[in-house]
Amino acid sequence: MKAEGLSLSCPTPLGRHMTVQMAHGGGGRLMRELIERLFLPTFGSPAAAERHDSAAVTLGDQRIAFTTDSYVVRPLFFPGGDIGKLAVYGTVNDLAMSGAKPAYLSAGFILEEGLPFETLTKIVRSMADAASDCGVELVTGDTKVVDKGKGDEVFINTAGIGLIPPGVHIRPSRVRPGDVIILSGDVGRHGVAILSVREGLEFDTAIESDCASLSSLVQTILATGADVHCLRDLTRGGLASALNEIAADAGVDLEIDEAAIPVQPSVAGACEILGLDPLYVANEGRLVAFVPREYADRVLAAMRGNAVACDAAVIGRVTATGSGRVVARGPFGPARLLDLLSGEQLPRIC
Amino acid sequence: MKAEGLSLSCPTPLGRHMTVQMAHGGGGRLMRELIERLFLPTFGSPAAAERHDSAAVTLGDQRIAFTTDSYVVRPLFFPGGDIGKLAVYGTVNDLAMSGAKPAYLSAGFILEEGLPFETLTKIVRSMADAASDCGVELVTGDTKVVDKGKGDEVFINTAGIGLIPPGVHIRPSRVRPGDVIILSGDVGRHGVAILSVREGLEFDTAIESDCASLSSLVQTILATGADVHCLRDLTRGGLASALNEIAADAGVDLEIDEAAIPVQPSVAGACEILGLDPLYVANEGRLVAFVPREYADRVLAAMRGNAVACDAAVIGRVTATGSGRVVARGPFGPARLLDLLSGEQLPRIC
Numbered sequence: 001m002k003a004e005g006l007s008l009s010c011p012t013p014l015g016r017h018m019t020v021q022m023a024h025g026g027g028g029r030l031m032r033e034l035i036e037r038l039f040l041p042t043f044g045s046p047a048a049a050e051r052h053d054s055a056a057v058t059l060g061d062q063r064i065a066f067t068t069d070s071y072v073v074r075p076l077f078f079p080g081g082d083i084g085k086l087a088v089y090g091t092v093n094d095l096a097m098s099g100a101k102p103a104y105l106s107a108g109f110i111l112e113e114g115l116p117f118e119t120l121t122k123i124v125r126s127m128a129d130a131a132s133d134c135g136v137e138l139v140t141g142d143t144k145v146v147d148k149g150k151g152d153e154v155f156i157n158t159a160g161i162g163l164i165p166p167g168v169h170i171r172p173s174r175v176r177p178g179d180v181i182i183l184s185g186d187v188g189r190h191g192v193a194i195l196s197v198r199e200g201l202e203f204d205t206a207i208e209s210d211c212a213s214l215s216s217l218v219q220t221i222l223a224t225g226a227d228v229h230c231l232r233d234l235t236r237g238g239l240a241s242a243l244n245e246i247a248a249d250a251g252v253d254l255e256i257d258e259a260a261i262p263v264q265p266s267v268a269g270a271c272e273i274l275g276l277d278p279l280y281v282a283n284e285g286r287l288v289a290f291v292p293r294e295y296a297d298r299v300l301a302a303m304r305g306n307a308v309a310c311d312a313a314v315i316g317r318v319t320a321t322g323s324g325r326v327v328a329r330g331p332f333g334p335a336r337l338l339d340l341l342s343g344e345q346l347p348r349i350c
Numbered sequence: 351m352k353a354e355g356l357s358l359s360c361p362t363p364l365g366r367h368m369t370v371q372m373a374h375g376g377g378g379r380l381m382r383e384l385i386e387r388l389f390l391p392t393f394g395s396p397a398a399a400e401r402h403d404s405a406a407v408t409l410g411d412q413r414i415a416f417t418t419d420s421y422v423v424r425p426l427f428f429p430g431g432d433i434g435k436l437a438v439y440g441t442v443n444d445l446a447m448s449g450a451k452p453a454y455l456s457a458g459f460i461l462e463e464g465l466p467f468e469t470l471t472k473i474v475r476s477m478a479d480a481a482s483d484c485g486v487e488l489v490t491g492d493t494k495v496v497d498k499g500k501g502d503e504v505f506i507n508t509a510g511i512g513l514i515p516p517g518v519h520i521r522p523s524r525v526r527p528g529d530v531i532i533l534s535g536d537v538g539r540h541g542v543a544i545l546s547v548r549e550g551l552e553f554d555t556a557i558e559s560d561c562a563s564l565s566s567l568v569q570t571i572l573a574t575g576a577d578v579h580c581l582r583d584l585t586r587g588g589l590a591s592a593l594n595e596i597a598a599d600a601g602v603d604l605e606i607d608e609a610a611i612p613v614q615p616s617v618a619g620a621c622e623i624l625g626l627d628p629l630y631v632a633n634e635g636r637l638v639a640f641v642p643r644e645y646a647d648r649v650l651a652a653m654r655g656n657a658v659a660c661d662a663a664v665i666g667r668v669t670a671t672g673s674g675r676v677v678a679r680g681p682f683g684p685a686r687l688l689d690l691l692s693g694e695q696l697p698r699i700c
Contacts, residue, residue: 018466021495066511145375
């Protein structure tokens with residue numbers, strides 16, 4: 001093992017690190033560097049270079065969304081969900097962010113020797129329920145077992161495919177100055193729910209993960225006929241990181257009205273105690289939509305009619321082409337720059 | 351943790367085990383039980399119930415092969431390959447077994463904190479080379495990092511999709527009495543290559559993994575116009591396990607001519623020293639094809655013209671409908687029953 005900081009001798013200089021840090025999986029700046037400096041240039045895929053939640057690819061005469069995520073969340077069960085539910089909804093949501101109708105999922109299990117079958121059975125049943133809930137089929141899978149001490153009970157990978165309807169083109173590069181940013185509901189619940197279990201915290205009101213399928217919400221949005229420019233679910237790194245990614249990839253600057261962002265009082269209180277910024281806390285059932293101004297009212301009304309987005313709100317706008325700055329304006333105080341953090345505030349959140 | 355053997359109180363009785371054993375990932379009887387008693391009934395997917403290497407699904411007006419595998423091989427680098435090459439070829443091969451032309455792959459990395467970037471870079475470059483070699487594109491990915499001591503350097507999941515040409519229907523349930531079984535080359539090299547590194551063994555002749563793409567070979571076979579009934583690559587559990595699976599899923603009995611199965615002398619020698627049966631040792635670049643007798647000569651000739659199958663040979667036939675018995679006839683001795691082992695002789699082989 002070499003010392004940290006010797007990036008000159010590193011075969012692929014990844015910032016100042018010679019080895020993988022927890023933050024490289026955190027959805028922040030270090031993960032972005034890993035993707036930009038290693039994965040994208042080495043794999044050289046134009047579809048991957050779009051940097052969206054799922055790749056839009058052409059197979060035969062059809063456009064298909066294709067995506068994958070591994071799930072390593074701790075604990076395996078938490079208020080409002082579990083690793084199995086997350087593994088289905090997370091991948092379904094990534095497909096939905098391309099406007100695709102999610103159709104089929106794969107499931108790859110990496111099990112640690114000694115895992116009780118009772119635990120595995122609960123997880124697998126939860127996956128089946130979640131899949132049934134959002135109308136996708138788990139069609140192919142794989143199981144590997146690693147020695148005790150070489151895993152952490154269970155890791156799950158899901159990949160998913162779905163058809164992208166003709167005329168639907170949803171990706172960061174279509175975001176334009178003038179676009180309105182709509183948030184589908186309150187933020188911060190998933191991360192706080194996980195942390196409360198990890199730390200053994202109890203709050204007056206139980207805080208549950210927002211873990212949910214966004215597929216029907218996206219179908220609702222598309223049914224308005226609006227020309228949706230981009231959708232992004234607010235997982236690792238939360239709302240602030242998602243906005244930063246899109247701003248950077250689209251080459252635009254964003255302005256957010258901080259008072260318009262719904263945060264449950266219990267979540268806000270917990271974040272204050274824990275020293276977390278709710279705008280950076282992971283969600284598992286929230287999205288932002290970038291739509292041209294003329295469609296904003298129509299899309300907002302449609303979203304509010306869907307059970308997972310009844311608190312949807314316009315939270316900001318694309319101000320200009322630019323270098324990817326995201327500015328949040330408070331009700332009284334001065335504007336603050338929402339920057340990309342180096343990693344996630346809470347590791348292994350999904 | 352409860353005691354083993356109390357299957358009466360187990361919520362999903364998985365044989366006599368209450369917890370996951372290494373053998374549940376071994377490609378043998380225990381893995382088959384896990385799939386049949388937990389995954390298939392819970393997920394309830396007709397496509398998965400076909401029990402093939404990849405699922406054949408309909409998306410829009412097209413038939414698509416979709417598959418996934420996680421790779422947890424130790425060591426990460428071995429003679430003839432590495433985990434990255436395996437992760438590409440393994441999934442490409444599973445797509446090819448449906449007759450699909452592999453098109454796109456996803457890559458999900460689970461990295462252990464502290465992994466040197468030098469190691470990761472070598473693996474990612476190897477994946478890119480392998481993908482380029484077999485004409486697939488790595489289009490979407492994900493990176494998770496787990497705490498030091500909760501993983502084992504790097505686990506990789508790949509999923510893949512490809513188009514199944516019209517008229518191609520390759521699956522175990524099409525296997526019929528009278529079908530001829532053709533093996534694409536010598537067996538046992540991958541497992542022995544891995545074991546030789548693990549155990550620090552040296553042989554007179556270096557034994558390299560057969561790790562290779564089978565995609566062009568399958569295209570070659572299909573180009574003959576033969577009505578191929580089934581294809582199966584010979585990974586975990588080797589040739590004997592693959593034959594057992596197909597025999598059971600097709601409801602047929604098979605007879606194999608043991609003398610017709612090519613095994614390199616160095617591999618045969620190593621297996622004898624190590625107490626392994628080469629017919630059960632994993633391969634990563636070998637397949638068996640089940641074809642009606644009238645196509646056998648044509649398919650065999652075409653296979654021998656492909657670089658990865660120049661030693662292809664007819665090794666047996668489907669004798670009758672039955673309960674899935676696989677009988678191997680030796681040149682002199684009596685016939686022996688090739689049964690499914692409980693697990694893989696060598697854990698974490700892929």
